[in-house]
Amino acid sequence: MKFSFVRVYPMLLVMVFSFMHISGQELPTAEKSYAKAIKKLSANTQIQNAYAVIDEIDNQTTADLIRLTEIEAPPFMETKRAIAFRAMLEDTGMDKTWIDEVGNVIGLKIGTNRNRVVVLDAHLDTVFPEGTDVSVKKKGDTLFAPGIGDDTRGLAMLLAIAKAMKKAELKASADIWFVATVGEEGLGDLRGVKHFFRKGAPKIDSWIAIDGGSAGRVNNAGLGSTRYKAVFKGKGGHSWGAFGLANPHHALGYAITHFTKEAKKYTDQGPKTSFNIGRIGGGTSVNSIPFESWMEVDMRSVDATRLLKIDSIFKSSMHAAVAEYNATGIKDKIVLELIKIGDRPSGELSETTPLVQRAIAATTFFGETPRLTRGSTNGNIPIALGIPAITIGRGGKGGGAHSLGEWWMNTDGTKAIKLALLITMAEAGLGN
Numbered sequence: 001m002k003f004s005f006v007r008v009y010p011m012l013l014v015m016v017f018s019f020m021h022i023s024g025q026e027l028p029t030a031e032k033s034y035a036k037a038i039k040k041l042s043a044n045t046q047i048q049n050a051y052a053v054i055d056e057i058d059n060q061t062t063a064d065l066i067r068l069t070e071i072e073a074p075p076f077m078e079t080k081r082a083i084a085f086r087a088m089l090e091d092t093g094m095d096k097t098w099i100d101e102v103g104n105v106i107g108l109k110i111g112t113n114r115n116r117v118v119v120l121d122a123h124l125d126t127v128f129p130e131g132t133d134v135s136v137k138k139k140g141d142t143l144f145a146p147g148i149g150d151d152t153r154g155l156a157m158l159l160a161i162a163k164a165m166k167k168a169e170l171k172a173s174a175d176i177w178f179v180a181t182v183g184e185e186g187l188g189d190l191r192g193v194k195h196f197f198r199k200g201a202p203k204i205d206s207w208i209a210i211d212g213g214s215a216g217r218v219n220n221a222g223l224g225s226t227r228y229k230a231v232f233k234g235k236g237g238h239s240w241g242a243f244g245l246a247n248p249h250h251a252l253g254y255a256i257t258h259f260t261k262e263a264k265k266y267t268d269q270g271p272k273t274s275f276n277i278g279r280i281g282g283g284t285s286v287n288s289i290p291f292e293s294w295m296e297v298d299m300r301s302v303d304a305t306r307l308l309k310i311d312s313i314f315k316s317s318m319h320a321a322v323a324e325y326n327a328t329g330i331k332d333k334i335v336l337e338l339i340k341i342g343d344r345p346s347g348e349l350s351e352t353t354p355l356v357q358r359a360i361a362a363t364t365f366f367g368e369t370p371r372l373t374r375g376s377t378n379g380n381i382p383i384a385l386g387i388p389a390i391t392i393g394r395g396g397k398g399g400g401a402h403s404l405g406e407w408w409m410n411t412d413g414t415k416a417i418k419l420a421l422l423i424t425m426a427e428a429g430l431g432n
């Protein structure tokens, strides 16, 4: 197909405008005081030395990345990788390392004042099931392997930062916890980060997650989601011999109709809220009335109140549909069971939050364009509690996250490591 400039140009304009519409905000800028403080901090001799170490050890950082990527870490099976990561973290000269009750790895770097706790986090788990080929394949400069970018690169960055701090004798004022979390993905439901914010847990003042995306990402808002498995149960029987008996699949059909109708009405207006029936299943054979029918449902909203509302629409639709089906004159009845399989809160941190300002200032200082984003990350939990938290990019170039063709390329990858170090040090304060 041939494009003339005249025809392409308006198309580009449309693309630019629609992008602006999607992002819906001007480029974030840092207040002068933060920009100044970041510039000054970055010029500090120990920080400069730490940057130099990050460059020096870059081949080692890539070797760490490959080594960790090749230790599989399917959902709920992160232990092998956790043990390896803990040993590697221990070698960087932490004051203490441990694995907590749920499987998170923690490395403590004691600050000179110990007045606050700043967490630097990446997640251990991948979305890939046990037995997936996780060997890293090199094609030119590109590394291919499931999980290499999301989020094994984050783990390798944590190690690089820890090594650089040690070698450059860079001390922070606050305690820094180098954390590798379990259960960030999917049905893991953020169980690793949730554990850090359980009732009675030691206080954490700031949370900086490295997870996916190029340098410049400053995720300051949580996209909340709620997920259910709805199970419809009946006696089951022969399709001919037991005909007339309550059929769970038929009830599921009623439920889908009820829910999608009501949910669509609600989500057609107002701040973005979504619903999705992602999986359905059950039944044993074409000539059997199933004893069970189930579906998995995901609902999301930028707004916490709307998330509660779509959740209640879902539940009332399920109950109404089963009642309606049970009243159709069938034999016996369908029993409904709703199992919550996911719960991630929404929330948003103001752009003026010091941590967000520091991240914007540091990103700009490194010549990258800061982007405030909303996502479903470990940050959701602290953000929903009003605790400063951001998720920043793993840098380099990459793509195909959550697919077997995932790739990452070390294009200026050290920049993201230095940026993460600078943000962390700005938040933790220079030690004395």
Ligand SMILES: [Zn+2]
Residues within 6 Å of the ligand: 123, 150, 151, 184, 211, 212
């Ligand atoms: Zn991730």
